[in-house]
Amino acid sequence: xxxxxxxxxxxxLRVEGDVATVGITDYAQEQLGDLVFVELPETGKxxxxxxxxxxxxxxxAASDVYAPVDGEVTEANETLSxxxxxxxxxxxxxxxxxxxxxxxxxxxxxxxxxxxxxAHIG
Amino acid sequence: MAGEExxxxxxxxxxxxxxxxxxxxxxxxxxxxxxxxxxxEHQHTREHVGVxxxxxxxxxxxxGSGAGALLDRACPLDAAALPLLQxxxxxxxxxxxxxxxxxxxxxxxxxxxxxxANAGNAAEDEAHLRGLAGGLDVTVNPLDRVFLAIQGPEAxxxxxxxxxxxxxxxxxxxxxxxADWFLTRSGYTGEDGFEIGLPEKDARELLEKLFADExxxxxxxxxxxSLRLEAGLCLHGNDITPDTNPVDAGLMWAIPKSLRAEGRFxxxxxxxxxxxxxxxxxxxxxxxxxxxxVRAGAALFDADGNEAGRITSGGFGPSAGHxxxxxxxxxxxxxxxxxxxxxxxxxxxxxxxxxxxxxxHRYRKG
Numbered sequence: 091x092x093x094x095x096x097x098x099x100x101x102x103l104r105v106e107g108d109v110a111t112v113g114i115t116d117y118a119q120e121q122l123g124d125l126v127f128v129e130l131p132e133t134g135k136x137x138x139x140x141x142x143x144x145x146x147x148x149x150x151a152a153s154d155v156y157a158p159v160d161g162e163v164t165e166a167n168e169t170l171s172x173x174x175x176x177x178x179x180x181x182x183x184x185x186x187x188x189x190x191x192x193x194x195x196x197x198x199x200x201x202x203x204x205x206x207x208x209a210h211i212g
Numbered sequence: 213m214a215g216e217e218x219x220x221x222x223x224x225x226x227x228x229x230x231x232x233x234x235x236x237x238x239x240x241x242x243x244x245x246x247x248x249x250x251x252x253e254h255q256h257t258r259e260h261v262g263v264x265x266x267x268x269x270x271x272x273x274x275x276g277s278g279a280g281a282l283l284d285r286a287c288p289l290d291a292a293a294l295p296l297l298q299x300x301x302x303x304x305x306x307x308x309x310x311x312x313x314x315x316x317x318x319x320x321x322x323x324x325x326x327x328x329a330n331a332g333n334a335a336e337d338e339a340h341l342r343g344l345a346g347g348l349d350v351t352v353n354p355l356d357r358v359f360l361a362i363q364g365p366e367a368x369x370x371x372x373x374x375x376x377x378x379x380x381x382x383x384x385x386x387x388x389x390x391a392d393w394f395l396t397r398s399g400y401t402g403e404d405g406f407e408i409g410l411p412e413k414d415a416r417e418l419l420e421k422l423f424a425d426e427x428x429x430x431x432x433x434x435x436x437x438s439l440r441l442e443a444g445l446c447l448h449g450n451d452i453t454p455d456t457n458p459v460d461a462g463l464m465w466a467i468p469k470s471l472r473a474e475g476r477f478x479x480x481x482x483x484x485x486x487x488x489x490x491x492x493x494x495x496x497x498x499x500x501x502x503x504x505x506v507r508a509g510a511a512l513f514d515a516d517g518n519e520a521g522r523i524t525s526g527g528f529g530p531s532a533g534h535x536x537x538x539x540x541x542x543x544x545x546x547x548x549x550x551x552x553x554x555x556x557x558x559x560x561x562x563x564x565x566x567x568x569x570x571x572x573h574r575y576r577k578g
Contacts, residue, residue, distance in 0.1 A: 121233075123434065124251040126528040126535075127504045129557075145557065147505050149250045149528045150434045174503070178249075 095198055096207035097158045102182060108195060109164060113186040114146070114155060114177065117211050123148045125174040130166035131188055137161055139197065144187045146177065159197040161190035221267050222358055222412045226419065230430050237433055238332035238449075240268040245432040253435040254530040257363050257401055258571070261370045262431030263422060264361040270334035271355040271394060271409045272341070275324045278348030283317060283325060285344045288458075288467040288477045294319045299384040299396055301466045303458060304337055305479030309486055310454040311461070313337050314446065318386040318396060326386070326394055328407075330448045344478065357394070358415035363405030363439075365574065366427045371406060374421035378406065383575040390414070397576065400436065402443025402569055404576040441536055442529045444497060444568030450508055451495060451524045451538055459486040460540065461495045493521060494546040498537040498554075499566040500526075505535040506554040506561055512541060513553045513560065520545055520552050532570045541565065 100118035526537035
């Protein structure tokens with residue numbers, strides 16, 4: 091059973107076992123507007139919480155997506171190389187960004203659940 | 213603009229109602245996008261009609277027997293030779309021939325001209341014009357108007373349907389169809405289109421008629437930027453600044469030959485020296501390889517890793533279907549097809565010098 095967590099930076103993490111799938115929320119994709127490029131991380135890259143993991147580029151600007159927790163990248167969503175707009179149309183589904191193996195699951199305790207996130211974005 | 217309060221458009225309520233997302237630009241809170249999004253807004257303008265609220269830009273009326281003489285002092289422009297109702301792209305230059313602002317000047321009468329100034333420079337432009345007006349009989353009058361750009365291949369049909377006659381008005385020409393209205397066939401998208409300055413009440417009435425036409429949509433500042441960049445048009449503050457000049461910027465076409473030699477406009481001596489020197493660097497189009505946009509501020513390098521200029525505007529071109537950019541490169545590296553490399557977050561992205569515009573202009577020259 092997967093559990094979904096949210097961050098104040100408008101990311102979601104779907105955790106199954108010790109692997110998290112990470113993406114940006116629907117609210118975030120709306121704020122960014124039409125995406126035209128996603129710079130993905132290399133598999134095997136080690137991320138610390140707060141590192142820039144992905145850069146999403148809209149027509150107008152580039153925005154960093156930070157690693158919400160520590161871990162190692164196990165897969166990047168290569169579909170986004172040819173279809174970056176998938177993040178707009180399916181932010182919480184097929185538009186996921188990367189998967190990572192968690193180094194310290196206790197870091198998840200500091201994140202929000204869906205109700206808390208919805209209150210956060212008001 | 214630092215320390216000053218954000219200014220709000222007179223029609224802000226209409227943009228809010230249309231679901232606009234706002235952002236700061238040149239001291240103004242401006243609609244950046246509407247719910248359709250920048251891609252659709254951009255493409256809609258190229259295919260149908262986009263309406264842009266550009267009321268942040270300033271209309272400055274110059275009137276009096278010295279109005280032409282003031283323009284001759286302020287701009288590399290032969291005001292006396294400008295035919296009635298014709299518009300001309302020109303500049304306000306500083307003493308080093310740097311570009312204080314780029315402006316459109318339209319002759320409205322023997323002794324009356326309209327100057328359109330960029331939002332971020334309008335107050336300084338006005339003060340500069342007043343400073344140059346010594347001894348001349350001229351009134352410098354910044355107007356309180358709503359200013360709209362109505363752009364796209366169906367702009368003329370939409371305006372006509374809304375009751376605004378445009379017959380006989382060709383590109384870069386103006387008219388005053390009603391009291392306090394200023395209409396020109398011009399724009400900054402590369403498409404046929406119009407810009408219209410008018411009192412707020414009239415603007416609301418006109419917009420109601422325009423939006424009854426399904427071909428017409430609001431378009432925000434984000435698409436205005438991608439449209440003008442594809443069209444190869446300069447954004448003051450990015451592609452031209454007080455530190456760049458018309459020679460390097462490749463904008464000498466806007467300056468009549470006679471004035472280059474004889475003109476007494478502000479910055480004339482410095483401009484003559486620059487012409488004699490020739491362009492050291494050139495403004496060019498740049499096409500990044502692949503899909504990754506290259507943004508303003510990115511440094512350029514040649515194949516050997518030597519510095520080779522900078523990007524001044526960059527983004528994605530929705531009509532071009534690829535990233536588009538503009539920048540300055542050394543004159544020796546300005547030929548189309550020259551391969552350079554832009555530094556994007558530490559990665560060298562290949563970019564090729566590319567002809568401007570990226571999408572062909574479709575002005576109605578009449």
